[in-house]
Amino acid sequence: xxxFTEEQIRRYSRHIILPExxxxxxxKILETKVLIIGAGGLGSxxxxxxxxxxxxxxxxxxxxxxxxxxxxRQVFHHTSDLSRPKxxxxxxxxxxxNPDIEVATYNERLSSxxxxxxxxxxxxxxxGTDNFPTKFLINDAAIFANKPLxxxxxxxxxxxxxxxxxxxxxxxxxxxxxxxxxxxxxxxxEAGVLGVLAGVIGTIQATEVLKLAVGKGRLLSxxxxxxxxxxxxxxxxxxxxxxxxxxxxxxxxxxxxIDYEQPVCAI
Amino acid sequence: xxxxINGKQEDVNVKNILELLKARNVEPEMVSxxxxxxxxxxxxxxATSIKEGDTIExxxxxxxxxxxxxx
Numbered sequence: 001x002x003x004f005t006e007e008q009i010r011r012y013s014r015h016i017i018l019p020e021x022x023x024x025x026x027x028k029i030l031e032t033k034v035l036i037i038g039a040g041g042l043g044s045x046x047x048x049x050x051x052x053x054x055x056x057x058x059x060x061x062x063x064x065x066x067x068x069x070x071x072x073r074q075v076f077h078h079t080s081d082l083s084r085p086k087x088x089x090x091x092x093x094x095x096x097x098n099p100d101i102e103v104a105t106y107n108e109r110l111s112s113x114x115x116x117x118x119x120x121x122x123x124x125x126x127x128g129t130d131n132f133p134t135k136f137l138i139n140d141a142a143i144f145a146n147k148p149l150x151x152x153x154x155x156x157x158x159x160x161x162x163x164x165x166x167x168x169x170x171x172x173x174x175x176x177x178x179x180x181x182x183x184x185x186x187x188x189x190e191a192g193v194l195g196v197l198a199g200v201i202g203t204i205q206a207t208e209v210l211k212l213a214v215g216k217g218r219l220l221s222x223x224x225x226x227x228x229x230x231x232x233x234x235x236x237x238x239x240x241x242x243x244x245x246x247x248x249x250x251x252x253x254x255x256x257x258i259d260y261e262q263p264v265c266a267i
Numbered sequence: 268x269x270x271x272i273n274g275k276q277e278d279v280n281v282k283n284i285l286e287l288l289k290a291r292n293v294e295p296e297m298v299s300x301x302x303x304x305x306x307x308x309x310x311x312x313x314a315t316s317i318k319e320g321d322t323i324e325x326x327x328x329x330x331x332x333x334x335x336x337x338x
């Protein structure tokens with residue numbers, strides 16, 4: 001405990017008092033570097049809670065600015081942040097909660113060009129993106145970089161979470177193979193989403209990150225947790241790695257990162 | 268015949284996975300199907316028959332919280 005300041009001992013006392021975390025676990029949390037992809041609905045609760053928990057270095061990537069229609073669920077951003085780059089707004093809120101951490105911002109889109117160099121700076125990757133091309137890019141890059149990835153998705157009243165341990169557990173591509181054809185799955189504004197769903201799913205993703213950091217508990221790997229808000233129902237789907245998976249299967253055919261065409265959003 | 272779909276016991280009258288998806292108005296391209304703990308290839312939906320007692324999971328594509336394609 002000697003390596004903590006007085007202030008840290010008080011700030012993190014409710015963690016330190018948990019036998020499963022303790023001073024040792026909190027130290028690990030402070031030493032963990034986490035990349036959050038997307039400063040939107042999922043990224044907001046993930047970032048706010050991980051900052052509060054004392055994740056030592058948080059990276060956040062997003063190339064968008066705050067829009068009025070974001071505020072219904074993207075709790076990083078306040079009304080006074082309209083038109084501000086999302087990563088700047090996100091950084092300010094995380095540091096306001098906890099000035100004890102470092103926040104790195106990337107005001108850009110993730111692509112095959114920058115993903116590996118950004119991933120190399122972090123221990124854990126968290127997916128808070130909306131679009132499927134990026135979800136597949138993140139999955140493949142996490143497999144190549146051998147970094148644990150916490151996947152999350154929300155749509156209307158449903159959400160899903162899964163933790164991917166590369167080459168040990170089921171990956172996103174094991175399940176979903178390829179991005180859906182553009183326009184078929186509503187991934188944009190037109191589908192709608194109950195705002196609080198981002199909080200439910202994002203905080204479960206943040207929980208997975210803390211379990212990974214501390215090394216305790218049973219991860220959501222090889223199981224997809226789904227939640228339906230209308231029925232208040234959680235379900236767990238048991239999964240197995242897909243031997244035919246194009247990126248982590250027995251004979252992988254994907255050896256380079258792919259920039260799938262981004263769907264064009266109406267409006 | 269009786270099968271379990273997403274955890275619910277159901278009575279279905281279809282021969283294969285593709286027919287099941289059509290009967291339930293699910294676009295085959297927007298779902299992954301797990302049959303008895305094995306993820307199926309999308310191209311095998313029509314060729315994969317359903318038997319009494321099968322356990323089927325529909326796994327849906329779900330996006331995230333970013334409003335535009337910003338990331």
